[in-house]
Amino acid sequence: MFSMRRIEMEPEISPADISQDIDGNGGNHGFLEAFEPKVNSFEFILNLVECYAAKHHLKKKSRWRTYGARHFWEVIAFSFAGTYKNACFLERNRSRHINTLHGCPMSWRTRYKGLEITAREAVRRHVKPGDRIFIDSACAVPRMLLAELIKQRNALKDLEIVHFLTVGGEKIEREFLENSEFFRYNVLFIGDSLRPAVNDGRADYTPIHLSEAPGLFASRRRQVDVALIQVSTPDRNGFVSLGTNVDVVKAMVESANYVIAEINPNMPRTMGDSFLRVTDLNHFVYSNTPLIEYELEKSPPEIAEPLGHYLASLVENESTIQVGMGKAPAAILDFLHDKRDLGVHSDHISEGYLDLINDGVITNAKKTFHRNKIITSFAIGTKRLYEFIDDNPMFAFHPFDFVNNPINIARNDKMVSINSALSVDLTGQVNAASIETYFYSGVGSLMDYTRGAALSKHGKPIIVMPSTAANGTISRIVPCIGNGARVTVPMFDVHYVVTEYGIAHLHGKNIRDRVLAMINIAHPNHRMNLLDSAKKMKFIYQDQPLPVDNEGNIVLYPYQYETWFSMKDGREVFFRPIKPTDEPRVQELYYSLEDEARIFRFFFNKRFFPRKDVQADVNIDYESNIALVGLLGDEPKNRRLIAMCSYIRDPETNLGEIAFTVRKQFRNQNLTKFMLQYLVRIAREKGLRGFKGDILWDNQAMVHIIRSSGYRIHGERTPDGGFIFSFDFKDKVE
Numbered sequence: 001m002f003s004m005r006r007i008e009m010e011p012e013i014s015p016a017d018i019s020q021d022i023d024g025n026g027g028n029h030g031f032l033e034a035f036e037p038k039v040n041s042f043e044f045i046l047n048l049v050e051c052y053a054a055k056h057h058l059k060k061k062s063r064w065r066t067y068g069a070r071h072f073w074e075v076i077a078f079s080f081a082g083t084y085k086n087a088c089f090l091e092r093n094r095s096r097h098i099n100t101l102h103g104c105p106m107s108w109r110t111r112y113k114g115l116e117i118t119a120r121e122a123v124r125r126h127v128k129p130g131d132r133i134f135i136d137s138a139c140a141v142p143r144m145l146l147a148e149l150i151k152q153r154n155a156l157k158d159l160e161i162v163h164f165l166t167v168g169g170e171k172i173e174r175e176f177l178e179n180s181e182f183f184r185y186n187v188l189f190i191g192d193s194l195r196p197a198v199n200d201g202r203a204d205y206t207p208i209h210l211s212e213a214p215g216l217f218a219s220r221r222r223q224v225d226v227a228l229i230q231v232s233t234p235d236r237n238g239f240v241s242l243g244t245n246v247d248v249v250k251a252m253v254e255s256a257n258y259v260i261a262e263i264n265p266n267m268p269r270t271m272g273d274s275f276l277r278v279t280d281l282n283h284f285v286y287s288n289t290p291l292i293e294y295e296l297e298k299s300p301p302e303i304a305e306p307l308g309h310y311l312a313s314l315v316e317n318e319s320t321i322q323v324g325m326g327k328a329p330a331a332i333l334d335f336l337h338d339k340r341d342l343g344v345h346s347d348h349i350s351e352g353y354l355d356l357i358n359d360g361v362i363t364n365a366k367k368t369f370h371r372n373k374i375i376t377s378f379a380i381g382t383k384r385l386y387e388f389i390d391d392n393p394m395f396a397f398h399p400f401d402f403v404n405n406p407i408n409i410a411r412n413d414k415m416v417s418i419n420s421a422l423s424v425d426l427t428g429q430v431n432a433a434s435i436e437t438y439f440y441s442g443v444g445s446l447m448d449y450t451r452g453a454a455l456s457k458h459g460k461p462i463i464v465m466p467s468t469a470a471n472g473t474i475s476r477i478v479p480c481i482g483n484g485a486r487v488t489v490p491m492f493d494v495h496y497v498v499t500e501y502g503i504a505h506l507h508g509k510n511i512r513d514r515v516l517a518m519i520n521i522a523h524p525n526h527r528m529n530l531l532d533s534a535k536k537m538k539f540i541y542q543d544q545p546l547p548v549d550n551e552g553n554i555v556l557y558p559y560q561y562e563t564w565f566s567m568k569d570g571r572e573v574f575f576r577p578i579k580p581t582d583e584p585r586v587q588e589l590y591y592s593l594e595d596e597a598r599i600f601r602f603f604f605n606k607r608f609f610p611r612k613d614v615q616a617d618v619n620i621d622y623e624s625n626i627a628l629v630g631l632l633g634d635e636p637k638n639r640r641l642i643a644m645c646s647y648i649r650d651p652e653t654n655l656g657e658i659a660f661t662v663r664k665q666f667r668n669q670n671l672t673k674f675m676l677q678y679l680v681r682i683a684r685e686k687g688l689r690g691f692k693g694d695i696l697w698d699n700q701a702m703v704h705i706i707r708s709s710g711y712r713i714h715g716e717r718t719p720d721g722g723f724i725f726s727f728d729f730k731d732k733v734e
């Protein structure tokens with residue numbers, strides 16, 4: 001689910017290194033000199049003079065006179081008194097936003113100069129036992145402040161650490177996590193590093209939709225005492241950017257009693273609702289450490305390739321995408337390079353998006369909400385990503401309550417959300433957060449995007465996962481979510497489930513159809529067990545078969561035969577091998593045929609098409625028996641079956657016996673001509689010698705198609721009005 005690897009960077013930072021650095025510099029990192037525009041003493045005094053002048057309502061001319069000896073001592077006294085008074089006030093009330101001196105406006109530079117502090121002092125003076133402390137996440141973890149918390153842990157009992165996402169790859173972060181007896185963790189999402197602690201009772205987990213997490217803190221229902229964050233350097237207007245993580249940080253900064261930031265020039269200046277006035281901070285420490293880098297792990301190619309194929313078939317051009325955490329979703333981005341004008345509205349962005357942006361696939365030009373912008377909340381990746389998002393107006397970072405709000409997500413037409421799961425049961429219930437009773441991750445953004453994409457016009461919420469775990473020994477498609485595992489997405493919210501074996505479209509389907517669809521995307525080694533379980537639970541018919549070969553082995557759906565064809569009227573028809581789940585559609589096609597067509601197809605006016613007959617048509621071995629269906633419609637879930645063709649190989653002659661059916665209103669659109677040629681291609685690949693058939697002579701359309709097929713036809717009319725024919729693939733006529 002949540003799988004990423006920290007990229008090793010030497011040397012790793014440790015608490016000892018950091019405190020030595022702090023001690024060595026006496027707490028002053030020369031930061032004020034390190035950024036433009038510079039703050040110098042002259043400017044500082046000028047500000048005080050301005051304040052003095054405003055306070056005493058001096059006219060412009062008079063202000064200049066304050067430089068003179070007459071006011072000199074008065075100004076100095078005023079300044080010291082003001083600075084002292086403010087310092088006392090700050091200390092006493094732990095208040096921020098003090099932008100005035102003696103009630104007069106004070107420039108941010110003046111105010112800012114007094115905010116720098118050492119990490120040691122920041123922790124010693126402002127963190128108290130029993131406090132609730134918020135710590136910035138992932139790459140924005142303020143490592144210098146963490147190091148200091150560890151150092152002073154003995155004096156800081158009973159701290160509650162609120163954290164959205166721990167990653168834990170960094171030495172300092174690991175040390176911090178290892179000291180959980182001093183810090184009681186409370187996480188909003190369980191990352192790799194804190195999983196053991198949450199599960200053995202040393203840390204807490206608060207299950208919450210990420211869209212609602214900022215509100216929990218902004219409302220002060222969970223009052224944070226001190227927020228420790230990491231931000232960019234201030235710009236010339238005195239604003240710092242929250243950089244890679246805006247997520248819940250903005251709400252924390254606004255509601256925490258005290259905010260201490262690490263100002264780091266390596267933190268990108270991201271755009272959007274990501275800015276704070278530097279004077280919103282109570283204090284800052286200067287840090288120049290490189291940001292932590294993470295490489296998201298991807299599914300291996302044998303899984304990524306079929307997954308990518310199926311997912312890409314669901315992502316239309318001009319869609320807006322969200323790709324969740326996990327190996328499987330991370331792999332999908334590599335398969336979208338032939339799409340056009342994709343947009344992004346996603347809780348987080350990672351490295352994978354960059355190539356699509358550079359290749360011109362992601363343009364955001366067709367987005368219906370925040371056109372031309374990638375809307376996101378946090379970034380996780382490598383230096384390449386951090387440099388890319390720095391000062392880049394293509395990205396707008398916003399808090400979770402905006403980005404993950406399902407209503408905002410739904411304002412993107414064609415919103416496609418792609419998220420991972422741990423297991424899905426036969427009815428489509430998704431478990432994305434626990435392995436039996438073991439807490440594994442959290443609901444995170446899953447429901448936010450599932451609901452948002454479902455509400456979007458032509459939106460598609462997709463769950464993607466490999467079909468097995470533990471080297472294929474465990475099926476991730478399970479009879480029931482059980483043994484203490486929790487349902488993260490209920491069955492009625494699930495639309496598409498994708499594994500390396502195909503796509504199960506579940507929304508609006510009855511339990512029997514859902515179960516059948518889920519079994520058919522399970523790993524073949526587990527399908528029979530799932531079929532038995534489904535029968536025991538009476539979810540499906542007791543005689544329900546599965547596609548098997550001559551030896552009873554499960555056969556795989558051959559997705560390589562999927563293709564498109566343009567009818568005479570220009571509409572595109574999607575052809576694919578038939579699936580067991582096509583049973584109701586095929587039944588419906590047969591019942592739609594008019595009397596004459598029924599006679600042409602079945603040689604008598606067949607009135608009934610019982611399920612048992614149709615089952616034989618849809619449960620095929622894709623080897624000696626091939627059947628394709630033609631589907632018309634923009635969206636996969638709305639596609640209607642309009643044509644069907646098949647052959648069954650006769651082992652004695654090695655000829656395939658062919659049959660075709662086209663819905664009345666789609667005839668004379670060249671569908672059958674195309675299907676015949678396509679079946680020839682497949683049959684040749686499978687080593688068949690040719691085709692044969694038995695049709696009624698009155699079926700002149702079919703007779704014409706066969707005769708004009710481009711092969712030398714051997715045929716004879718029979719006394720009962722039939723026409724028996726065959727042709728060899730090698731006997732082509734020009």
Ligand SMILES: CC(C)(COP(=O)(O)OP(=O)(O)OC[C@H]1O[C@@H](n2cnc3c(N)ncnc32)[C@H](O)[C@@H]1OP(=O)(O)O)[C@@H](O)C(=O)NCCC(=O)NCCS
Binds near residue numbers: 668669672
């Ligand atoms: C026979 C059937 C499959 C043809 O499907 P289709 O998709 O309409 O066929 P196409 O559009 O590819 O080709 C139709 C061709 O037949 C020709 N045709 C149509 N009606 C004809 C007729 N009465 N006499 C002669 N030719 C005729 C068309 O002109 C066209 O040929 P052209 O493109 O060279 O002009 C369809 O009518 C059908 O489903 N019938 C019921 C089931 C059936 O008969 N199946 C075949 C036995 S298994």
